Amino acid sequence: MIVTALKPLDEILDSISPYRKVLIAGCDGCTQPPRGLREAETLKKLLELAGKRWGKDFQFKVLSLVKQCDSFLTASELKPHLEGVEAVLSLACGIGPQTIAELFPELPVLPAQNSHFLGQENREGGALEDRCSACGNCILAQTGGICPLTRCAKGLLNGACGGAREGKCEMDPERDCAWELIYQRLERLGKLDLIREFRPPRNYQAKAWRLTT
Amino acid sequence: MSQPPAESQVAVKINEDYCSRCSICQSLCPFEAISKDAESGQIILEIEKCQVCGICYSACPAKAIDIIYYDCGSLLKYLEKAKPKYKSDTLVIMCKGSAPDFAGIKQIFGVSEFIPLSVPCVGRISEELLLQAMATGIDKIFILACDEDYCRFDRGSPLTGRRVLALNRLLEQLGYGREAVTLKRHSLKVKVDKDLCIACGNCAFYCPYGAPKLESVGGINFDLDACRGCGLCVAVCPAFALEMDNWERERLSTTISQLLAEMKAPKVLIFRCQWAVFPPLNGESNPHVRAIDLPCSARVDAFHILEALQNGADGVLIAACPEDDCRQEGASGRAEHFMGMLKERLNQIGLGDCLHFCHVARRDPEQLDKELEQFNQSLKALATKRGSQ
Known part of the structure; x- marks a missing residue:
């Protein structure tokens, strides 16, 4: 899942302040939780309350699109609702505003979310955690199914760094040391020899900028 | 609010003068809150374990149990x-x-x-x-x-x-x-509108009972036998595809506007878990305060709170059971988390003080009044501060 978080409201208010008629576009797609109709309605109410306090008479329209990253769907779903709209406030991940910007070159589009990571959903505690950096060169087979590029704070492909204390990262005592997890996992799998293998530095050329399906 | 403090602040008591030590209450109490002292034979109620269900009260043949609510x-x-x-x-x-x-x-x-x-x-x-x-x-x-x-x-x-x-x-x-x-x-249960469902699995993620099943074909399916009607899934459904029997979104919206219309300023609207507070049967009399009972504090919806603030509520108070007392598998803890998030957002627009989340245990009948009094004081201070700005 793509994990996003709502931007601070003053930043959003700042970005929409030149406009009066703003369309808040949710996205039912893959963010967790989806920033769909509920999020759009809730944000509308928050911005209206804020606008009232600061004497701004915003006129919000609210809808939710199926997938803002699908340019065909977004074009057809959004078009009928744009009359009189001065700007679109997108609740999608970073892809949504870019799709809308490409589709409607004259229409200002503003992001309401900060996109953080591709995350794992953990029901215990309701947490979402970064698990994949979309590097284009998956090495999970060598690291026991644990991604060091993502989960090691230093992104080390040949760890551990020596800074961990009791299994926790020196950058953040709450955070597990990815390389310690990898060691334990490989030990259980009886494949500790894998940890001795040298992995070359990340190949940035491996990350594609376009793929056809 | 204006009531004098009661002599004792617990909801259930055993009257030693009447107690025949028959142990019926002990055998019926679902929460093992009642025990018999091995030496003296005295029946002892541990009020911190008591959930104030009233089963002991209705079963006591000697009428030795006093209960504050609905005797x-x-x-x-x-x-x-x-x-x-x-x-x-x-x-x-x-x-x-x-x-x-x-x-x-x-x-x-x-x-x-x-x-x-x-x-x-x-x-x-x-x-x-x-x-x-x-x-x-x-x-x-x-x-x-x-x-x-x-x-x-x-x-x-x-x-x-x-x-x-x-x-x-x-x-x-x-x-x-x-x-x-x-x-x-x-039993009151969740209702799913499959046409609105976006199959995101948020309900399955949060449900304390594992009632919703996210399937690769057919999206969400609810096992209604497992649903215990807390309404948490309804409050987190991103697509408004879920409704809770008796606490539908529209119904609550209507109640909110009706209550706010009949209240006098300053207005405080309370959303309370129906298990946290057992209101008196004679209804509410304070024109500044109205309450809406929810199946669990987890049904409380950011949507409705903002609606109340937009419709003229000066403050919104959420009364939830302490997590240990929650009769819905700790769903009140989720409510606290979500209300914390909403409060943070309200803080960003200067309205954070208008929302107060508190824990209220039904075994302490005065707790809600105390919380309300405190909230009123802070709202008053806020109004004075705003007025002087």
């Missing part, structure tokens, strides 16, 4: 007043955990006019109360209990079933027919 005397007083008001001799006693609206009750029992009596768990209704009600001229009693495995207090609903069975046998012998008291069971 036999106050229920009979309510009946006396309600009879002319509802112009009926039919009484419908229901657990508020399973009670639908008026129309729903009419449909379940096939009655058009009745006196409604909603109580937290029918387990607190003793045979004595039913007989006394009949003695005052009630000619038909219906009881609506939760489905047995849905009972918030584990034993309240099954116990009432057995009680009614035994009482009806007795009454039959006295010539009251086969079914002087009719008991039916009902």
Whole structure:
């Protein structure tokens, strides 16, 4: 899942302040939780309350699109609702505003979310955690199914760094040391020899900028 | 609010003078809150374990248990007043955990006019109360209990079933027919609108009971036998595809605007878990405060809170059970988390102080009033500060 978080409201208010008629576009797609109709309605109410306090008479329209990253769907779903709209406030991940910007070159589009990571959903505690950096060169087979590029704070492909204390990262005592997890996992799998293998530095050329399906 | 502090602030007490030490209460208490001292034989109630279901109260043969909410005397007083008001001799006693609206009750029992009596768990209704009600001229009693495995207090609903069975046998012998008291069971559950569902799995992620199943074909399917009606999934559904029986979004919106319209400023709207606070039967009298009962604090919706603030509420108070007391598998903890997030957002627009989340334990009958008093003080200070700016 793509994990996003709502931007601070003053930043959003700042970005929409030149406009009066703003369309808040949710996205039912893959963010967790989806920033769909509920999020759009809730944000509308928050911005209206804020606008009232600061004497701004915003006129919000609210809808939710199926997938803002699908340019065909977004074009057809959004078009009928744009009359009189001065700007679109997108609740999608970073892809949504870019799709809308490409589709409607004259229409200002503003992001309401900060996109953080591709995350794992953990029901215990309701947490979402970064698990994949979309590097284009998956090495999970060598690291026991644990991604060091993502989960090691230093992104080390040949760890551990020596800074961990009791299994926790020196950058953040709450955070597990990815390389310690990898060691334990490989030990259980009886494949500790894998940890001795040298992995070359990340190949940035491996990350594609376009793929056809 | 203006009530003088009670002598003692607990909801249930054992009166040692009357107690015959028979241990019936001990054997029935679903929460092991009652024990017998091995040496003295004295029956001891550990109030911190007590969930105030009232089962011990209704079962005590010596009337040695005092309960603050809905004791036999106050229920009979309510009946006396309600009879002319509802112009009926039919009484419908229901657990508020399973009670639908008026129309729903009419449909379940096939009655058009009745006196409604909603109580937290029918387990607190003793045979004595039913007989006394009949003695005052009630000619038909219906009881609506939760489905047995849905009972918030584990034993309240099954116990009432057995009680009614035994009482009806007795009454039959006295010539009251086969079914002087009719008991039916009902549970309020989630409703899914498949057309609106976006199959995101948020409900499955949060449900404390594992009732929603996200399937690769067909999206979300709810196992309604597992649903315990807390409403958490409804409050987090991103697509408004879920509704909770009796606490639908539109219904709550209508109630919010109705209540705010009849209130006087400064207005404080309370959303309370129906298990955290057992309100008195005579209703609310303070024109500045109104309350909406929810199936669990987890049903509280950011949407409705913002709606209340937009419609003129000066403050919104959320009363939830402490997590240990939550009868919905800790769903009140989720509510606290979500309300914390909402408060943070409200803080960003200078309205954070208008929202107050608090824990209220039903065993302490004055806690909500204290929280409300504190909240009112802080709202007053806020208004003064704003006025002077």
